[in-house]
Amino acid sequence: MYRLKSLVSRWLNDAFPGSCLLCGSDSPDALLCPACAADxxxxxxxxxxxxxxxxxxxxxxxxxLTDPPHFDQTLAAFHYDFPVNRIIQALKYGHQLAVAKWLGYRLAALIKPGEQLIVPLPLHPERLRERGFNQSMEIARAVGKQLNLPVDHCSLFRNRPTQRQADLPLKERRKNVRGAFECTADMTGKNILLIDDVMTSGATLNECARVLKLHGAAHVTAVVAARALKH
Known part of the structure:
Protein backbone atom coordinates (compact mmCIF):
# COMPACT_ATOMS: atom_id res chain seq x y z
CA MET A 1 0.00 0.00 0.00
CA TYR A 2 2.79 2.42 0.89
CA ARG A 3 4.60 1.62 -2.36
CA LEU A 4 1.39 2.12 -4.33
CA LYS A 5 0.82 5.46 -2.62
CA SER A 6 4.34 6.55 -3.48
CA LEU A 7 3.94 5.53 -7.13
CA VAL A 8 0.61 7.34 -7.45
CA SER A 9 2.09 10.44 -5.85
CA ARG A 10 5.06 10.34 -8.24
CA TRP A 11 2.71 9.97 -11.23
CA LEU A 12 0.55 12.90 -10.11
CA ASN A 13 3.59 15.09 -9.61
CA ASP A 14 4.78 14.35 -13.14
CA ALA A 15 1.39 14.46 -14.81
CA PHE A 16 -0.09 17.60 -13.25
CA PRO A 17 2.57 20.26 -12.68
CA GLY A 18 1.72 23.93 -13.00
CA SER A 19 1.22 25.48 -9.56
CA CYS A 20 3.82 27.01 -7.27
CA LEU A 21 4.21 24.76 -4.23
CA LEU A 22 4.26 27.72 -1.85
CA CYS A 23 1.81 30.32 -3.16
CA GLY A 24 -0.26 28.31 -5.65
CA SER A 25 0.26 30.73 -8.53
CA ASP A 26 0.84 29.48 -12.07
CA SER A 27 4.29 27.99 -12.45
CA PRO A 28 4.09 25.60 -15.41
CA ASP A 29 7.82 24.97 -15.76
CA ALA A 30 9.07 24.94 -12.17
CA LEU A 31 8.22 23.79 -8.67
CA LEU A 32 8.23 27.39 -7.43
CA CYS A 33 7.27 30.63 -9.10
CA PRO A 34 10.15 33.13 -9.58
CA ALA A 35 9.00 35.32 -6.67
CA CYS A 36 8.94 32.44 -4.16
CA ALA A 37 12.22 31.03 -5.45
CA ALA A 38 13.87 34.42 -4.92
CA ASP A 39 12.72 34.49 -1.28
CA LEU A 65 38.11 22.38 16.20
CA THR A 66 37.35 20.84 19.59
CA ASP A 67 35.65 17.65 18.42
CA PRO A 68 36.06 17.26 14.64
CA PRO A 69 33.23 15.36 12.91
CA HIS A 70 34.03 12.37 10.74
CA PHE A 71 32.74 14.05 7.59
CA ASP A 72 35.25 16.36 5.93
CA GLN A 73 32.99 18.98 4.41
CA THR A 74 29.35 20.07 4.33
CA LEU A 75 27.46 21.49 1.37
CA ALA A 76 23.99 22.93 1.92
CA ALA A 77 21.64 24.43 -0.65
CA PHE A 78 19.56 26.44 1.84
CA HIS A 79 19.28 27.65 5.40
CA TYR A 80 16.57 25.61 7.14
CA ASP A 81 14.01 28.31 7.79
CA PHE A 82 10.62 29.33 6.41
CA PRO A 83 9.66 28.60 3.67
CA VAL A 84 12.33 25.94 3.01
CA ASN A 85 10.95 23.95 5.94
CA ARG A 86 7.57 23.82 4.19
CA ILE A 87 9.17 22.60 0.97
CA ILE A 88 11.02 19.77 2.73
CA GLN A 89 7.94 18.82 4.74
CA ALA A 90 5.98 18.61 1.49
CA LEU A 91 8.45 15.97 0.36
CA LYS A 92 8.86 14.15 3.66
CA TYR A 93 5.26 14.01 4.83
CA GLY A 94 3.24 15.06 1.79
CA HIS A 95 4.79 12.65 -0.73
CA GLN A 96 5.52 15.53 -3.12
CA LEU A 97 8.30 13.64 -4.87
CA ALA A 98 8.85 16.41 -7.41
CA VAL A 99 10.52 18.28 -4.53
CA ALA A 100 13.29 15.65 -4.41
CA LYS A 101 14.15 16.23 -8.06
CA TRP A 102 14.10 20.00 -7.56
CA LEU A 103 16.37 19.77 -4.50
CA GLY A 104 18.66 17.29 -6.22
CA TYR A 105 19.34 19.64 -9.11
CA ARG A 106 20.23 22.45 -6.70
CA LEU A 107 22.57 20.24 -4.75
CA ALA A 108 24.24 18.98 -7.91
CA ALA A 109 25.14 22.57 -8.78
CA LEU A 110 27.19 22.81 -5.57
CA ILE A 111 29.29 19.70 -6.17
CA LYS A 112 32.67 19.94 -7.88
CA PRO A 113 34.04 17.16 -10.12
CA GLY A 114 36.04 14.39 -8.48
CA GLU A 115 33.45 12.63 -6.36
CA GLN A 116 33.02 8.89 -6.97
CA LEU A 117 29.96 7.62 -5.14
CA ILE A 118 26.66 8.85 -3.74
CA VAL A 119 25.32 7.30 -0.54
CA PRO A 120 21.91 8.38 0.78
CA LEU A 121 21.24 8.39 4.49
CA PRO A 122 19.38 5.10 5.11
CA LEU A 123 16.07 4.64 6.90
CA HIS A 124 15.36 1.67 9.12
CA PRO A 125 12.88 -0.73 7.44
CA GLU A 126 10.25 0.09 10.06
CA ARG A 127 10.46 3.82 9.28
CA LEU A 128 10.55 3.07 5.56
CA ARG A 129 7.32 1.10 5.80
CA GLU A 130 5.77 3.91 7.81
CA ARG A 131 6.74 6.66 5.35
CA GLY A 132 6.62 4.66 2.12
CA PHE A 133 9.87 6.04 0.69
CA ASN A 134 13.25 7.40 1.74
CA GLN A 135 13.41 11.12 1.01
CA SER A 136 17.22 11.08 1.10
CA MET A 137 17.25 8.33 -1.50
CA GLU A 138 14.93 10.31 -3.78
CA ILE A 139 17.19 13.37 -3.53
CA ALA A 140 20.27 11.19 -4.10
CA ARG A 141 18.76 9.74 -7.28
CA ALA A 142 18.25 13.24 -8.66
CA VAL A 143 21.82 14.24 -7.80
CA GLY A 144 23.19 11.05 -9.34
CA LYS A 145 21.25 11.56 -12.54
CA GLN A 146 22.42 15.14 -12.86
CA LEU A 147 26.08 14.31 -12.21
CA ASN A 148 26.10 10.86 -13.81
CA LEU A 149 27.35 9.29 -10.58
CA PRO A 150 26.39 5.90 -9.11
CA VAL A 151 24.07 5.80 -6.11
CA ASP A 152 24.77 3.07 -3.56
CA HIS A 153 21.56 2.53 -1.59
CA CYS A 154 22.41 -0.91 -0.18
CA SER A 155 25.86 -0.88 1.43
CA LEU A 156 25.06 1.51 4.28
CA PHE A 157 22.07 0.50 6.40
CA ARG A 158 20.51 0.97 9.82
CA ASN A 159 20.84 -2.11 12.00
CA ARG A 160 18.27 -0.99 14.59
CA PRO A 161 15.45 1.52 14.91
CA THR A 162 16.28 4.70 16.79
CA GLN A 163 14.24 7.37 18.46
CA ARG A 164 13.48 10.33 16.19
CA GLN A 165 16.33 12.81 16.46
CA ALA A 166 13.91 15.74 16.37
CA ASP A 167 12.33 14.47 19.61
CA LEU A 168 15.63 14.55 21.52
CA PRO A 169 17.74 17.33 23.04
CA LEU A 170 20.82 18.10 20.96
CA LYS A 171 23.12 16.54 23.58
CA GLU A 172 21.30 13.19 23.36
CA ARG A 173 21.34 12.82 19.59
CA ARG A 174 24.85 11.45 19.16
CA LYS A 175 24.20 8.76 21.76
CA ASN A 176 20.90 7.86 20.08
CA VAL A 177 22.53 6.95 16.75
CA ARG A 178 25.81 5.54 18.03
CA GLY A 179 26.27 2.08 16.52
CA ALA A 180 22.99 2.30 14.58
CA PHE A 181 24.62 1.94 11.13
CA GLU A 182 26.62 -0.73 9.36
CA CYS A 183 28.37 -0.93 6.02
CA THR A 184 28.79 -4.09 3.95
CA ALA A 185 31.07 -2.73 1.19
CA ASP A 186 34.75 -1.93 0.87
CA MET A 187 34.92 1.86 0.50
CA THR A 188 38.71 2.04 0.36
CA GLY A 189 39.93 5.26 -1.23
CA LYS A 190 36.48 6.46 -2.29
CA ASN A 191 35.27 10.06 -2.20
CA ILE A 192 31.67 9.83 -0.99
CA LEU A 193 28.74 12.23 -1.13
CA LEU A 194 26.56 11.42 1.90
CA ILE A 195 23.12 12.87 1.19
CA ASP A 196 20.32 13.86 3.57
CA ASP A 197 17.48 16.37 3.60
CA VAL A 198 18.29 18.42 6.73
CA MET A 199 21.30 18.78 9.02
CA THR A 200 20.60 20.04 12.54
CA SER A 201 23.14 18.75 15.05
CA GLY A 202 24.89 16.64 12.39
CA ALA A 203 24.92 13.62 14.72
CA THR A 204 23.35 11.16 12.26
CA LEU A 205 25.53 12.24 9.35
CA ASN A 206 28.56 12.10 11.62
CA GLU A 207 27.82 8.52 12.66
CA CYS A 208 27.31 7.46 9.05
CA ALA A 209 30.57 9.14 8.05
CA ARG A 210 32.36 7.36 10.91
CA VAL A 211 31.19 3.99 9.62
CA LEU A 212 32.13 4.83 6.02
CA LYS A 213 35.60 5.92 7.15
CA LEU A 214 36.00 2.66 9.11
CA HIS A 215 35.40 0.86 5.81
CA GLY A 216 38.10 2.85 4.04
CA ALA A 217 36.42 5.97 2.66
CA ALA A 218 39.03 8.62 1.92
CA HIS A 219 36.75 11.66 1.99
CA VAL A 220 33.11 12.12 3.02
CA THR A 221 31.15 15.22 2.08
CA ALA A 222 27.81 15.75 3.83
CA VAL A 223 25.40 17.12 1.22
CA VAL A 224 22.12 18.43 2.62
CA ALA A 225 19.18 20.30 1.19
CA ALA A 226 19.10 22.58 4.23
CA ARG A 227 21.24 23.38 7.25
CA ALA A 228 19.63 24.42 10.52
CA LEU A 229 21.79 27.06 12.20
CA LYS A 230 22.29 27.56 15.93
CA HIS A 231 22.05 31.36 15.76
Whole structure:
Protein backbone atom coordinates (compact mmCIF):
# COMPACT_ATOMS: atom_id res chain seq x y z
CA MET A 1 0.00 0.00 0.00
CA TYR A 2 2.79 2.42 0.89
CA ARG A 3 4.60 1.62 -2.36
CA LEU A 4 1.39 2.12 -4.33
CA LYS A 5 0.82 5.46 -2.62
CA SER A 6 4.34 6.55 -3.48
CA LEU A 7 3.94 5.53 -7.13
CA VAL A 8 0.61 7.34 -7.45
CA SER A 9 2.09 10.44 -5.85
CA ARG A 10 5.06 10.34 -8.24
CA TRP A 11 2.71 9.97 -11.23
CA LEU A 12 0.55 12.90 -10.11
CA ASN A 13 3.59 15.09 -9.61
CA ASP A 14 4.78 14.35 -13.14
CA ALA A 15 1.39 14.46 -14.81
CA PHE A 16 -0.09 17.60 -13.25
CA PRO A 17 2.57 20.26 -12.68
CA GLY A 18 1.72 23.93 -13.00
CA SER A 19 1.22 25.48 -9.56
CA CYS A 20 3.82 27.01 -7.27
CA LEU A 21 4.21 24.76 -4.23
CA LEU A 22 4.26 27.72 -1.85
CA CYS A 23 1.81 30.32 -3.16
CA GLY A 24 -0.26 28.31 -5.65
CA SER A 25 0.26 30.73 -8.53
CA ASP A 26 0.84 29.48 -12.07
CA SER A 27 4.29 27.99 -12.45
CA PRO A 28 4.09 25.60 -15.41
CA ASP A 29 7.82 24.97 -15.76
CA ALA A 30 9.07 24.94 -12.17
CA LEU A 31 8.22 23.79 -8.67
CA LEU A 32 8.23 27.39 -7.43
CA CYS A 33 7.27 30.63 -9.10
CA PRO A 34 10.15 33.13 -9.58
CA ALA A 35 9.00 35.32 -6.67
CA CYS A 36 8.94 32.44 -4.16
CA ALA A 37 12.22 31.03 -5.45
CA ALA A 38 13.87 34.42 -4.92
CA ASP A 39 12.72 34.49 -1.28
CA UNK A 40 14.31 31.20 -0.23
CA UNK A 41 16.84 31.64 2.60
CA UNK A 42 20.38 31.02 1.40
CA UNK A 43 23.06 29.55 3.67
CA UNK A 44 25.35 32.13 5.28
CA UNK A 45 28.07 33.55 3.08
CA UNK A 46 30.64 32.87 5.82
CA UNK A 47 30.42 29.43 7.39
CA UNK A 48 32.53 26.62 8.77
CA UNK A 49 33.79 24.56 5.82
CA UNK A 50 33.40 21.34 7.78
CA UNK A 51 29.90 21.60 9.29
CA UNK A 52 28.43 24.69 7.51
CA UNK A 53 27.60 26.45 10.78
CA UNK A 54 27.78 30.23 10.50
CA UNK A 55 31.15 31.76 11.44
CA UNK A 56 32.53 35.26 11.25
CA UNK A 57 35.01 34.92 8.39
CA UNK A 58 34.40 31.42 7.06
CA UNK A 59 36.83 29.83 9.53
CA UNK A 60 36.27 26.43 11.16
CA UNK A 61 33.90 26.71 14.09
CA UNK A 62 34.91 26.01 17.67
CA UNK A 63 32.91 22.77 17.78
CA UNK A 64 34.74 21.32 14.77
CA LEU A 65 38.11 22.38 16.20
CA THR A 66 37.35 20.84 19.59
CA ASP A 67 35.65 17.65 18.42
CA PRO A 68 36.06 17.26 14.64
CA PRO A 69 33.23 15.36 12.91
CA HIS A 70 34.03 12.37 10.74
CA PHE A 71 32.74 14.05 7.59
CA ASP A 72 35.25 16.36 5.93
CA GLN A 73 32.99 18.98 4.41
CA THR A 74 29.35 20.07 4.33
CA LEU A 75 27.46 21.49 1.37
CA ALA A 76 23.99 22.93 1.92
CA ALA A 77 21.64 24.43 -0.65
CA PHE A 78 19.56 26.44 1.84
CA HIS A 79 19.28 27.65 5.40
CA TYR A 80 16.57 25.61 7.14
CA ASP A 81 14.01 28.31 7.79
CA PHE A 82 10.62 29.33 6.41
CA PRO A 83 9.66 28.60 3.67
CA VAL A 84 12.33 25.94 3.01
CA ASN A 85 10.95 23.95 5.94
CA ARG A 86 7.57 23.82 4.19
CA ILE A 87 9.17 22.60 0.97
CA ILE A 88 11.02 19.77 2.73
CA GLN A 89 7.94 18.82 4.74
CA ALA A 90 5.98 18.61 1.49
CA LEU A 91 8.45 15.97 0.36
CA LYS A 92 8.86 14.15 3.66
CA TYR A 93 5.26 14.01 4.83
CA GLY A 94 3.24 15.06 1.79
CA HIS A 95 4.79 12.65 -0.73
CA GLN A 96 5.52 15.53 -3.12
CA LEU A 97 8.30 13.64 -4.87
CA ALA A 98 8.85 16.41 -7.41
CA VAL A 99 10.52 18.28 -4.53
CA ALA A 100 13.29 15.65 -4.41
CA LYS A 101 14.15 16.23 -8.06
CA TRP A 102 14.10 20.00 -7.56
CA LEU A 103 16.37 19.77 -4.50
CA GLY A 104 18.66 17.29 -6.22
CA TYR A 105 19.34 19.64 -9.11
CA ARG A 106 20.23 22.45 -6.70
CA LEU A 107 22.57 20.24 -4.75
CA ALA A 108 24.24 18.98 -7.91
CA ALA A 109 25.14 22.57 -8.78
CA LEU A 110 27.19 22.81 -5.57
CA ILE A 111 29.29 19.70 -6.17
CA LYS A 112 32.67 19.94 -7.88
CA PRO A 113 34.04 17.16 -10.12
CA GLY A 114 36.04 14.39 -8.48
CA GLU A 115 33.45 12.63 -6.36
CA GLN A 116 33.02 8.89 -6.97
CA LEU A 117 29.96 7.62 -5.14
CA ILE A 118 26.66 8.85 -3.74
CA VAL A 119 25.32 7.30 -0.54
CA PRO A 120 21.91 8.38 0.78
CA LEU A 121 21.24 8.39 4.49
CA PRO A 122 19.38 5.10 5.11
CA LEU A 123 16.07 4.64 6.90
CA HIS A 124 15.36 1.67 9.12
CA PRO A 125 12.88 -0.73 7.44
CA GLU A 126 10.25 0.09 10.06
CA ARG A 127 10.46 3.82 9.28
CA LEU A 128 10.55 3.07 5.56
CA ARG A 129 7.32 1.10 5.80
CA GLU A 130 5.77 3.91 7.81
CA ARG A 131 6.74 6.66 5.35
CA GLY A 132 6.62 4.66 2.12
CA PHE A 133 9.87 6.04 0.69
CA ASN A 134 13.25 7.40 1.74
CA GLN A 135 13.41 11.12 1.01
CA SER A 136 17.22 11.08 1.10
CA MET A 137 17.25 8.33 -1.50
CA GLU A 138 14.93 10.31 -3.78
CA ILE A 139 17.19 13.37 -3.53
CA ALA A 140 20.27 11.19 -4.10
CA ARG A 141 18.76 9.74 -7.28
CA ALA A 142 18.25 13.24 -8.66
CA VAL A 143 21.82 14.24 -7.80
CA GLY A 144 23.19 11.05 -9.34
CA LYS A 145 21.25 11.56 -12.54
CA GLN A 146 22.42 15.14 -12.86
CA LEU A 147 26.08 14.31 -12.21
CA ASN A 148 26.10 10.86 -13.81
CA LEU A 149 27.35 9.29 -10.58
CA PRO A 150 26.39 5.90 -9.11
CA VAL A 151 24.07 5.80 -6.11
CA ASP A 152 24.77 3.07 -3.56
CA HIS A 153 21.56 2.53 -1.59
CA CYS A 154 22.41 -0.91 -0.18
CA SER A 155 25.86 -0.88 1.43
CA LEU A 156 25.06 1.51 4.28
CA PHE A 157 22.07 0.50 6.40
CA ARG A 158 20.51 0.97 9.82
CA ASN A 159 20.84 -2.11 12.00
CA ARG A 160 18.27 -0.99 14.59
CA PRO A 161 15.45 1.52 14.91
CA THR A 162 16.28 4.70 16.79
CA GLN A 163 14.24 7.37 18.46
CA ARG A 164 13.48 10.33 16.19
CA GLN A 165 16.33 12.81 16.46
CA ALA A 166 13.91 15.74 16.37
CA ASP A 167 12.33 14.47 19.61
CA LEU A 168 15.63 14.55 21.52
CA PRO A 169 17.74 17.33 23.04
CA LEU A 170 20.82 18.10 20.96
CA LYS A 171 23.12 16.54 23.58
CA GLU A 172 21.30 13.19 23.36
CA ARG A 173 21.34 12.82 19.59
CA ARG A 174 24.85 11.45 19.16
CA LYS A 175 24.20 8.76 21.76
CA ASN A 176 20.90 7.86 20.08
CA VAL A 177 22.53 6.95 16.75
CA ARG A 178 25.81 5.54 18.03
CA GLY A 179 26.27 2.08 16.52
CA ALA A 180 22.99 2.30 14.58
CA PHE A 181 24.62 1.94 11.13
CA GLU A 182 26.62 -0.73 9.36
CA CYS A 183 28.37 -0.93 6.02
CA THR A 184 28.79 -4.09 3.95
CA ALA A 185 31.07 -2.73 1.19
CA ASP A 186 34.75 -1.93 0.87
CA MET A 187 34.92 1.86 0.50
CA THR A 188 38.71 2.04 0.36
CA GLY A 189 39.93 5.26 -1.23
CA LYS A 190 36.48 6.46 -2.29
CA ASN A 191 35.27 10.06 -2.20
CA ILE A 192 31.67 9.83 -0.99
CA LEU A 193 28.74 12.23 -1.13
CA LEU A 194 26.56 11.42 1.90
CA ILE A 195 23.12 12.87 1.19
CA ASP A 196 20.32 13.86 3.57
CA ASP A 197 17.48 16.37 3.60
CA VAL A 198 18.29 18.42 6.73
CA MET A 199 21.30 18.78 9.02
CA THR A 200 20.60 20.04 12.54
CA SER A 201 23.14 18.75 15.05
CA GLY A 202 24.89 16.64 12.39
CA ALA A 203 24.92 13.62 14.72
CA THR A 204 23.35 11.16 12.26
CA LEU A 205 25.53 12.24 9.35
CA ASN A 206 28.56 12.10 11.62
CA GLU A 207 27.82 8.52 12.66
CA CYS A 208 27.31 7.46 9.05
CA ALA A 209 30.57 9.14 8.05
CA ARG A 210 32.36 7.36 10.91
CA VAL A 211 31.19 3.99 9.62
CA LEU A 212 32.13 4.83 6.02
CA LYS A 213 35.60 5.92 7.15
CA LEU A 214 36.00 2.66 9.11
CA HIS A 215 35.40 0.86 5.81
CA GLY A 216 38.10 2.85 4.04
CA ALA A 217 36.42 5.97 2.66
CA ALA A 218 39.03 8.62 1.92
CA HIS A 219 36.75 11.66 1.99
CA VAL A 220 33.11 12.12 3.02
CA THR A 221 31.15 15.22 2.08
CA ALA A 222 27.81 15.75 3.83
CA VAL A 223 25.40 17.12 1.22
CA VAL A 224 22.12 18.43 2.62
CA ALA A 225 19.18 20.30 1.19
CA ALA A 226 19.10 22.58 4.23
CA ARG A 227 21.24 23.38 7.25
CA ALA A 228 19.63 24.42 10.52
CA LEU A 229 21.79 27.06 12.20
CA LYS A 230 22.29 27.56 15.93
CA HIS A 231 22.05 31.36 15.76
Missing amino acids: LPAPPSACCPQCAEQTTHGERCGAC
